[in-house]
Amino acid sequence: xxxxxxxxxxxxxxxxxxxxxxxxxxxxxxxxxxxxxxxxxxxxxxxxxxxxxxxxxxxxxxxxxxxxxxxxxxxxxxxxxxxxxx
Amino acid sequence: xxxxxxxxxxxxxxxxxxxxxxxxxxxxxxxxxxxxxxxxxxxxxxxxxxxxxxxxxxxxxxxxxxxxxxxxxxxxxxxxxxxxxxxxxxxxxxxxxxxxxxxxxxxxxxxxxxxxxxxxxxxxxxxxxxxxxxxxxxxxxxxxxxxxxxxx
Numbered sequence: 218x219x220x221x222x223x224x225x226x227x228x229x230x231x232x233x234x235x236x237x238x239x240x241x242x243x244x245x246x247x248x249x250x251x252x253x254x255x256x257x258x259x260x261x262x263x264x265x266x267x268x269x270x271x272x273x274x275x276x277x278x279x280x281x282x283x284x285x286x287x288x289x290x291x292x293x294x295x296x297x298x299x300x301x302x303x
Numbered sequence: 304x305x306x307x308x309x310x311x312x313x314x315x316x317x318x319x320x321x322x323x324x325x326x327x328x329x330x331x332x333x334x335x336x337x338x339x340x341x342x343x344x345x346x347x348x349x350x351x352x353x354x355x356x357x358x359x360x361x362x363x364x365x366x367x368x369x370x371x372x373x374x375x376x377x378x379x380x381x382x383x384x385x386x387x388x389x390x391x392x393x394x395x396x397x398x399x400x401x402x403x404x405x406x407x408x409x410x411x412x413x414x415x416x417x418x419x420x421x422x423x424x425x426x427x428x429x430x431x432x433x434x435x436x437x438x439x440x441x442x443x444x445x446x447x448x449x450x451x452x453x454x455x
Binding site: 221223224225273276277278290292294295296297298 | 354355356358359362363420421422423424425426427428437438439440
């Protein structure tokens with residue numbers, strides 16, 4: 218599985234991308250976030266408040282119950298802030 | 304049509320390229336977003352950097368544009384979004400919509416910019432004399448996008 222990190226999620230984890238082997242019992246977005254947070258360090262700091270974490274599975278926004286598979290590209294990032302500044 | 308680029312854009316040239324010679328078009332609406340120095344409660348912004356997720360950006364922007372074309376009778380549309388470091392006064396985003404009549408062009412243009420701000424995967428980091436910070440999403444932007452749920 219390819220994991221991508223953006224904005225302050227990237228800064229806290231200290232990586233912009235990594236390849237991982239998905240554990241068999243991690244089958245949803247929510248389980249993946251729990252598993253990543255369990256790695257501690259920057260992962261725990263980046264994922265301490267899941268209300269400000271958004272997830273895309275294969276470039277589409279995904280909810281916590283969305284299924285994940287080993288060949289997915291999964292991105293973690295804060296809520297988007299595009300366009301002109303309001 | 305969607306473009307994400309580091310360079311500035313020429314508004315007149317973009318509108319001309321999109322609409323020139325099409326005799327069905329009776330109305331063109333455009334929105335240009337510009338970097339502001341005003342930070343509200345904090346020190347003035349000296350620059351901002353826009354980070355984005357290229358594969359998802361193209362996909363989300365294409366979906367947003369297809370949705371606008373389903374809702375309104377548009378002849379042509381264009382979104383140009385910049386990334387990288389921008390200083391106050393620089394253009395960030397251009398939305399152009401063209402239709403036979405003004406209402407479709409104006410409404411579709413407003414719809415596209417409201418959706419861009421809540422759905423397109425861009426993140427802003429502001430620089431001030433006091434340091435840098437990531438911009439937090441605004442509830443007001445979500446409300447502006449929700450305005451379009453169930454319309455027209």
